[in-house]
Amino acid sequence: NTDIQIAPSILSADFARLGEEVRAIDEAGADYIHIDVMDGHFVPNITIGPAIVKALRPHSQKPFDVHLMISPADPFLEAFALAGADIITIHPEAGPHLHRSLQSIRALGKRAGVSLNPATPISAIAHVMDLVDLILVMTVNPGFGGQSFLDSQIDKIAEIRRMIDASGRVIDLEVDGGITRSTAPLARQAGANILVAGTASFEGGAAAYRDNLAALRAHI
Numbered sequence: 001n002t003d004i005q006i007a008p009s010i011l012s013a014d015f016a017r018l019g020e021e022v023r024a025i026d027e028a029g030a031d032y033i034h035i036d037v038m039d040g041h042f043v044p045n046i047t048i049g050p051a052i053v054k055a056l057r058p059h060s061q062k063p064f065d066v067h068l069m070i071s072p073a074d075p076f077l078e079a080f081a082l083a084g085a086d087i088i089t090i091h092p093e094a095g096p097h098l099h100r101s102l103q104s105i106r107a108l109g110k111r112a113g114v115s116l117n118p119a120t121p122i123s124a125i126a127h128v129m130d131l132v133d134l135i136l137v138m139t140v141n142p143g144f145g146g147q148s149f150l151d152s153q154i155d156k157i158a159e160i161r162r163m164i165d166a167s168g169r170v171i172d173l174e175v176d177g178g179i180t181r182s183t184a185p186l187a188r189q190a191g192a193n194i195l196v197a198g199t200a201s202f203e204g205g206a207a208a209y210r211d212n213l214a215a216l217r218a219h220i
């Protein structure tokens with residue numbers, strides 16, 4: 001299936017060889033490079049900062065899909081934009097003013113994303129539909145790769161798909177967490193057009209990346 005895109009999350013890559021890993025997953029057919037930024041405060045894990053995004057930039061021409069699980073996010077938006085992010089996604093709870101944060105991302109010339117945690121209601125984005133370029137539905141609680149897909153989020157994905165279609169705007173619908181060969185079709189059928197996959201992309205090491213991405217595509 002070619003109209004669905006895959007965004008491998010480098011959270012599951014070998015952090016000691018991140019440049020090579022980005023290059024390898026790009027060459028294996030990634031549509032985006034999904035970069036999970038965690039601060040040990042908004043989520044219970046710490047990962048990557050703008051310096052690493054900048055260091056990775058020369059290793060791939062694919063869009064960098066930067067998922068900020070940090071609070072506050074506003075003080076770091078410019079740094080991630082300058083480091084080479086193409087999409088910057090924030091969580092409404094990162095506060096204090098989602099609308100202003102989205103305006104800031106767009107003013108930096110980047111695509112603005114909003115991510116909804118499993119317990120976050122759709123109403124959180126009802127009044128920013130004119131500002132978002134991407135909606136990211138979490139199908140795990142953010143913080144770690146390798147968790148199980150939450151089926152409870154499927155109706156939410158479908159409802160957001162209806163909202164996007166009704167908006168008349170071009171808005172990507174991305175699903176993140178627990179995507180495997182068996183859950184990818186569920187996200188797809190509910191209306192997602194970008195699937196994040198960490199474990200499913202990087203398992204087995206570099207020799208397996210091409211087959212991993214091809215197998216995901218074959219199952220959706």
Ligand code: DX5
Pocket residue numbers: 009011012034036067140141142143144145146147176177178179196197198199200
């Ligand atoms: C979780 C991250 C995800 C994670 C997905 O907080 O936002 O992007 O890397 O990993 P898998 O695909 O292994 O669930």
Ligand code: ZN
Pocket residue numbers: 009034035036067176196
């Ligand atoms: Zn993510």
